[in-house]
Amino acid sequence: MADATADLAAEPTGRLTTADGRPLKTALARAQARARRRAFLLVLPLLLFILVTFIVPIGQMLHRSIHNDGFSANMPLLSQWFARTEPGTAPDEAAYAALAADLQAAAKAKTVGVVGTRVNYEMPGTRSLFTSTGRKARGFEPPYREAILQADPKWADPTLWGTMRQVSQAYSPNFFLAAVDLARDNEGNIVQAPPERRVYLMLFQRTFLIAGLITVLCLLLGFPVAHLLATLPLRASNLLMILVLLPFWTSLLVRTTSWIVLLQGQGVVNNTLVATGLITDQNRMQMIYNQTGTIIAMTHILLPFMILPLYSVMRPIPPTYVRAARSLGASSWTAFRRVYLPQTLPGIGAGALLVFILGVGYYITPALVGGASGQLISNLIAFHMQDSLNWSLAAALAAVLLGLVLILYWLYDRLVGIDNLKLG
Template sequence: MADATADLAGASPAKLTTADGRPLKSALARAQAKARRRAFLLVLPLLLFIVLTFILPIGQMLHRSIFNDGFAANMPQLTQWFVDNPVGTEPDESAYAALAADLKSAAEAKTIGVVGTRVNYEMSGTRSLFTSTGRKAKNFEPPYMQAVLEADDKWADPQLWGTMRQVSDAYTANFFLAAVDLARDTEGKIVQAPEDRRVYVMLFERTFLIAGLITFLCLLLGFPIAHLLATLPLRYSNLLMILVLLPFWTSLLVRTTSWIVLLQGQGVVNNTLVATGILTDDTRIQMIYNQMGTIIAMTHILLPFMILPLYSVMRPIPPSYVRAARSLGASSWTAFRRIYLPQTLPGIGAGALLVFILGVGYYITPALVGGASGQLISNLIAFHMQDSLNWSLAAAIAAVLLAAVLVLYWLYDRLIGIDNLKLG
């Protein structure tokens, strides 16, 4: 027996074998590879789901934000003229001949509206110019410059030709410039957009300010609620937790419209204040269709997302820590500030990030209760997707919003550390 043990101890790993005679090292490698394949196959459905529903849509959005071939694909001859002639070249007979040919073919293919819309994104009022001239293009004869200008003398505008040169490139950064209230002039220089079109930066500022205020209010209201849930006995805290989770079982649309009933001028809140004598009929508070309505409704809707991370970190904190601090002479405030609060920071960070990011992307609630002053950047994205059909600009605004959120993640990681983030 001792000799067998000595032989086994003296054998090299390469000479050890399994019961069926295979080398132990290769058998272990094969078993580990099989375990890795099994683990990969288990997560493959989730991976495919994430790729199809998250990564690919974001990739398409980013591509759409810099790509729009509405002009280039339907005006190939004029696009080629722009390629062959440098910036500053005056449009000559060959340019107008290319324009006339492209207008005729686009009108026959019924894509002239697409061309006009693409130019209209950069220069308002030009879509009708393309569609009206496209209807006449089949009758154009040389000299084409004279024929096009007789159809409409607006074609002589240098700004129009400069705009068409810009949109002739399918790949452009102009949509990102528009998303931050910038534009290009006829020479291609970046300038500020006209004052009446500078709305995006203001909406970004409003969105982040309102989301930050909602996050603060949720923390202010959610912290004591989470503390109460964490310190009560389980039979009571579980009952109260049902009340916290109850809003998740109710439609978001129902909760939002309920606030309309409560906050409107003749609503429950104003009627109660009038009935108690706090207000009169002439001094009813306007709490709906403005920023106040957006803040109140979104604070109520997002409050559970703050309470749950806070509760998850408060529940495991032993009450004896605070009692020990009190027994050593610390006041209630000192024990809270130096003992209890630091242990809740991971939950505060998780809840704040969750509420803030949900807040900057909310759409339904601001659309229903926000009015003109309570609209957020998400409502403008929806407008460009559904009404103006400027998908490229909508994608660019969404990309800027995504970049801003990623910057917040980076700042949180640098200041607090993403490893300290706890959701449960």
């Protein structure tokens, strides 16, 4: 070895060089850089693809959660008046003049509804005020204060002016505050939202509780099965594995439909129970379109995600360890608890985290079998996107959920490693 390096170091300076005279260190660094670049270039197309079809859309959603120009873009003069004056300033004639001019312009452009909707998000019941005054806006003449107050005396409400001041800025934290049941009062202080609007924290809590419960159920059901699969001879376990993988490959909607068929009032389970006399015809169990339905169906759907990581950790555990513990006098329970269980912990961690992460974001199953009490936070995001059309609030709720999921994902990567994710 020493001779070989001596041969390489033919240069009089004593440095190691390659055949063409470059220092070995630079040549190696260059070759490595080229290899790194090549590897990166292979990944680059996909990275750009994901950037455009996934990261940018989510970035746009995050932007939407703090930005809503429904008011500021359509009421420019009034927004300028708010920008000029101190918070808490009582509206003067100039403000009413700006309001009248903006309403006239908005009525012409048919955007009064947009403005009213934006204010309505913060202060329910104000949309009709805007639309009705907008219809009368064409006839307004100075002095505007009297004209507008005559059209509707509600315009004198200081809370309304405080709210309009808040929404006159396109960028506002209000949607994020609303997503965690907070609001800003007239002076701009952060306060708790009124009790009838405090639903989101409760829903986040419910989502996490249900996802946690499903994780525990999956662990309880998945552990024995994974253990059986891991200890059976390979031929038998491969055969039984099909029973785990088939649900995994079956359409989510099919599995949800099956649960509706099984669990509904006139469904298979209730009919069987009535036929065997366990319950009477009047006391059929309500197992679907509520939380119970969501939990049963989601446990079934997520169970393979628990069994597969558990199995891949359990399979390589040598059965001799437990036998050795038994031969040293441990009872079978002690051998399981002190010797076997600790070795399966990585699998338990991987499976539980994966099931929890997937459970927290579930949408389809709760929407179809959840009824009112089984709705999760995803369903509320969909409600705000499709029905109430409060897209900024939907985006803010989605951003909070995304943040929580990403923390869990980071934890998963730290504890388990993304590379260890296996499918079947």
